[in-house]
Amino acid sequence: SFFFSTCSYTGFYVFLQALYPSPEEGWQIYSSAQDADGKCICTVVAPAQNMCNRDPRSRQLRQLMEKVQNISQSMEVLDLRTYRDLEYVKNTESLMKVVDGKLKVASENPRSLNPKGFQELKDKVAQLLPLLPVLDQYKNDAKMILRLREEVRNLSLVLMNIQEEMGAYDYEELRQRVLLLETRLHSCMQKLGCGKLTGVSNPITVRASGSRFGCWMTDTMIPSSDNRVWYVDGYFKGRRVLEYRTMNDFVKxxxxxxxxxxxxWAGTGHVVYNGSLYYNKYQSNIIVKYHFRSRSVLVQRSLSGAGYNNTFPYSWGGYSDIDLMADENGLWAVYTTISNAGNIVISRLEPQTLEVLQTWDTGYPKRSAGESFMICGTLYVTNSHLAGAKIYFAYYTNTSSYEYTDIPFHNQYSHISMMDYNPRERMLYTWNNGHQVLYHVTLFQVIKTSGD
Known part of the structure; x- marks a missing residue:
């Protein structure tokens, strides 16, 4: 119990009532009396510890703690990416130095190398030289991550102290620090996470289950601590979506x-983005946004002019007219229309309303594509869904230009009916003839110096 003196009992009671409308929500007045001078003595009992959690400020602090936890987990992913990329660049740097050394020897003694060999050596060095500024940039980014990690650690300690001593720190200032840190982290992840696709790893078979066609995925939103896996078997008329708690649970x-x-649904081009499933409604060109937590449809909107019902599918068919996907830049729809003569159209969507923000005509026939996926605003298209397929075409939305590529990957089970990129994990999720398969991707970006 606490004793408050030199107060007006009535005023103090009204003050407590204003803060806490009912006894269950806060402090309780059990008795009062007057001293010899006529001043009141109020006996007040503090609420139980769990009641303090209902304080709005406590809720705000818990939300901040969750934000910091999400940031920390995202930084672990970023740290892993940076380490992997830095090792790759270091290895390439060593190769460049060896080649450059051979070039110097040849330059000092031209007779030791014939003209054709000399030119080939020069060309190789010219191709490798841009890696030097990239190496410097990765080293600087690695230092930046260490600084960000230290900031998160310090912020976590501050939050823990505040939870012990409520009111010891200004909440608004703390919130601004978290927002600033999130902004810096997002900028850093965009910088490190984006680049040009240069390679795809060997396949990793996670599980063999379901029919020949289907879709499986994790949430693509960054940052996120969500480890759930969603599983959709079949390519049309289905309504059943399984949600696994973790990847390990999915495997088992x-x-x-x-x-x-x-x-x-229709097709296998579904995507989970920020807690919602986006999919093509069967026998229509309508996109549906289904929210998992509320188990309700938040919005549905027609994709104007988009073909459906096997009008413009991928080469494998399966009602794959509309393919929804997400990358570092947001939510996308890949489809085609009659006015585009069956060529692939890319539209960037507003996730809340599903309105089309911008559209590109790639000029690539959709029926000739096996599958496609977006990475950093670039659409990559495979030339087949069968064995021997490769990533054959790339369309860059930032420049509205395209190029033909030759990036091989091993189609282990010979029939891919779903292939989507997850920017949070930098992996390709595929459904390959009843097998759920992952591929790591290698992204590379040459940073030009001011003299280029």
Whole structure:
């Protein structure tokens, strides 16, 4: 109990009532009396510890703690990416130095190398030289990550102290620090996470389950601590979506809940973005946004002019007219229209309203494509869904230009019906003839110096 003196009992009671409308929500007055001078003595009992959690400021602090936790987990992913890329660049730097050394020897003694060999050596060095500024940039970014990690650690300590001593720190200032840190982290991740696709790893088979066609995915939103896996078997008329708690649970086929969609899906081009499933409604060009937590449809909108019902599918068919995907730049729809003569169209979507923000005509026939996926605003298209397929075409939305590529990947089970990129993990998720398969991707970006 606490004793408050030199107060007006009535005024103090009204003050407590204003702060806490009912006894269950806060401090409670049990008795009062007057001293010899006529001043009141109020006996007040503090609420139980769990009641303090209902304080709005406590809720705000918990939200901040969750933000910091998300930032920390995202930084771990970023740290892993940076380490992997830095090792790659270091190895390339060593190769460049060896080649450059041979070039110097040849320059000092031209007779030791014939003209053709000399030119080939020069060309190789010219191709490798841009890696030097890239190496310097990766080193600087690695130092930046260390500084950001230290800031997160310090901020976490501050938050823990505040939870012990409420009111010891200004909440608004703390919130601004978190927002600033999130902005800096997002900028850093955009910088390190984006680049040109240069390679795809060997396949990693996670599980063999379901029919020949289907879709599986994790949430693509950055940053996120969500480790759930979603599983959709079949390519049309289905309504059943399984949600696994973790990737390990998915591998074992345990700990899942089932969502029954109000509207059936078409194709396998679904995507989970920021807690919602985006998919093409069966026998229509309507896109549906289904929210997992509320188990409800938040919005649905027609994709104007888009073909559907196997009018413009990928080469494997399967009602794959509309393919929804996400990357570092947001939410996308890949489809085609009659006015575009069956060529692939890319539209960037507003995630809340599903309005089309911008559209590009790639000029690539969709029926000739096996599958496609977006990385850093670039659409990559495979030339087949069968064995021997390769990534054959790339369209850059930032420059509205394209090029033909030759990036091989091993189509282990010979029939891919879904291939999507997850920017949070920098991996390709594929459904390959009843197998759920992952590929690591290698992204590379040459940073030009001021003299270029």
């Amino acid at each position: 086929g345990q700990n899942f809940v089932q969502h029954s969609l109000q509207h059936p």
